[in-house]
Amino acid sequence: MTTEEKILLAAKKSFFEKGYDGAKMQDIANDAGINKAMLHYYFRSKELLYEKVNMSFAKVIIPQINSLVDTELNIFQTIENFVEIYLEFLQKNPDLPSYFIGEMNRNHDMFFKVLSENATQPNFVAFAQKIYSAIEQKEIRPVNPIQLILNIISLCIFPYLAAPMLQYATQSDDTFIGEIIANRKKEITSFILHSLTNQNDVLYEN
Amino acid sequence: MTTEEKILLAAKKSFFEKGYDGAKMQDIANDAGINKAMLHYYFRSKELLYEKVNMSFAKVIIPQINSLVDTELNIFQTIENFVEIYLEFLQKNPDLPSYFIGEMNRNHDMFFKVLSENATQPNFVAFAQKIYSAIEQKEIRPVNPIQLILNIISLCIFPYLAAPMLQYATQSDDTFIGEIIANRKKEITSFILHSLTNQNDVLYEN
DNA sequence: AAACGGTTTAACCAAATGGTTAACAAATAT
DNA sequence: ATATTTGTTAACCATTTGGTTAAACCGTTT
Known part of the structure; x- marks a missing residue:
């Protein structure tokens, strides 16, 4: 699984469980087993990540x-x-x-x-x-x-x-x-x- | 309207609109037209305030x-x-x-x-x-x-x-x-x- | 093997956030 | 009137949070 996929998966899980406000970037990174900076490297911001997650499913x-x-x-x-x-x-x-x-x-x-x-x-x-x-x-x-x-x-x-x-x-x-x-x-x-x-x-x- | 009532009203509005995570203490205070410290004076913490709001209705x-x-x-x-x-x-x-x-x-x-x-x-x-x-x-x-x-x-x-x-x-x-x-x-x-x-x-x- | 590109990390930053404090004002009791 | 409690504020604090940076890593190209 690529890093990008790992992020999307972990992010989807977090957003599903806790909603946009409740989900934290650090938790998503931890859950994906990667550094937090990767989230921004691949998706720029929390909002864009949220958008991509929702788009993807x-x-x-x-x-x-x-x-x-x-x-x-x-x-x-x-x-x-x-x-x-x-x-x-x-x-x-x-x-x-x-x-x-x-x-x-x-x-x-x-x-x-x-x-x-x-x-x-x-x-x-x-x-x-x-x-x-x-x-x-x-x-x-x-x-x-x-x-x-x-x-x-x-x-x-x-x-x-x-x-x-x-x-x-x-x-x-x-x-x-x-x-x-x-x-x-x-x-x-x-x-x-x-x-x-x-x-x-x-x-x-x- | 007492300060306590003003807080409960503003808090209910915030929690309703944005949920627990989305609601911010400062916003609630602003909306109630009082100082943020009052929230803690009357309700100790965000969690207790949330509980009281839900209880009350x-x-x-x-x-x-x-x-x-x-x-x-x-x-x-x-x-x-x-x-x-x-x-x-x-x-x-x-x-x-x-x-x-x-x-x-x-x-x-x-x-x-x-x-x-x-x-x-x-x-x-x-x-x-x-x-x-x-x-x-x-x-x-x-x-x-x-x-x-x-x-x-x-x-x-x-x-x-x-x-x-x-x-x-x-x-x-x-x-x-x-x-x-x-x-x-x-x-x-x-x-x-x-x-x-x-x-x-x-x-x-x- | 040196240079290069994309990838990854640790450390860092500024703003936001929940919460505290100490001083001050306004009632209330003495 | 004065002491005391209750209510209120501005300033402050520690932590969290989204986001950045500069250096390191690593496979590929030259």
């Missing part, structure tokens, strides 16, 4: 998230597919959501700078289209597509954000939380599809 | 969240009620979720220390019970109560966490996002109740 991650809906599947398969790929991705990157949320709120400008330089926009339009026509075909009940997409993503991501809280609230061990997360795919899909295929008016709704 | 907020299910309502009303109160609370404290998530993940130990010293556990058991009996009465389809509660909370909180992202993804203005959030109550309630009252097997589910 944004390039890998964003396309994965965005290429979810370009399929020939019907609405039900599309949703199932979306949930499955999303959750698989999250299982591989369980600490990504809290990093994203944290940095997005605390470090707004740089976050969106990095995002805009890498992001092919997610193909939500195609997804929304598919929802529209499914409603027209009466395959699903009428819903606002944006709200539906927001619902789906909420159900997928939130448990990863709230995992420590969930553990605290249920006062249980890791195993139990792991089980909940493992069952999530089935639960979410079922939850959504039940909701969408129920054409009846619902009691107590206003 | 945890005391107010936690009971609000926890006292949601002690009612004589049926399952549908309970869920509607829960969503309504939850969303109302969030509308009043829109930046609380990202602060919570951020500090919970970065400052794990202190977060739960503060929580455990204040928390009357939320009454999820009562909620789960109500879900159980509703299933027995065949008022709703069979679901895992914990998963259902997790779903409900996900749907309520996540949009607040993702608001900047949502704005970016939809490339729209504040008004549009505000509209989405405003429609959330109806959307979430409808989404959940449709899902729960659909007793049919669902297509494409495995």
Whole structure:
């Protein structure tokens, strides 16, 4: 592994764990097993290093998230597919959501700078289209597509954000939380599809 | 307003905006319009100040969240009620979720220390019970109560966490996002109740 | 083997940061 | 009125932190 790679790896770890402010250059150098001056030799400043770190994994991650809906599947398969790929991705990157949320709120400008330089926009339009026509075909009940997409993503991501809280609230061990997360795919899909295929008016709704 | 109150207010603002590491004692003092030494005079250290700040609003907020299910309502009303109160609370404290998530993940130990010293556990058991009996009465389809509660909370909180992202993804203005959030109550309630009252097997589910 | 380029290090620097101190002002008690 | 406690300030201190520098190292070229 080259020095540059060692730095990026250690830096990513530090920024993930502690955020931009909490991460210290000396710690990153120690963790990479090199002299602190190397950080500046390769990346000039903490800010540039932070940018490079985010760039390097944004390039890998964003396309994965965005290429979810370009399929020939019907609405039900599309949703199932979306949930499955999303959750698989999250299982591989369980600490990504809290990093994203944290940095997005605390470090707004740089976050969106990095995002805009890498992001092919997610193909939500195609997804929304598919929802529209499914409603027209009466395959699903009428819903606002944006709200539906927001619902789906909420159900997928939130448990990863709230995992420590969930553990605290249920006062249980890791195993139990792991089980909940493992069952999530089935639960979410079922939850959504039940909701969408129920054409009846619902009691107590206003 | 006493000096102590001025400090707590400025400190809360700083910690909320920048997190523990990002917040600086000098900034807090400036913002409160007092000398930096006062911070230490009243609160001894940054860590103690942070703890006090969190304590002071945890005391107010936690009971609000926890006292949601002690009612004589049926399952549908309970869920509607829960969503309504939850969303109302969030509308009043829109930046609380990202602060919570951020500090919970970065400052794990202190977060739960503060929580455990204040928390009357939320009454999820009562909620789960109500879900159980509703299933027995065949008022709703069979679901895992914990998963259902997790779903409900996900749907309520996540949009607040993702608001900047949502704005970016939809490339729209504040008004549009505000509209989405405003429609959330109806959307979430409808989404959940449709899902729960659909007793049919669902297509494409495995 | 001497010169050269990129790489790496130890030592150093200035600014920022959390925290302290000693003197001073303003209440409060005697 | 005066002593005493409480509140407040400016100046100061030690450490941390991001960043720099000059010298050393090392493989390659000449």
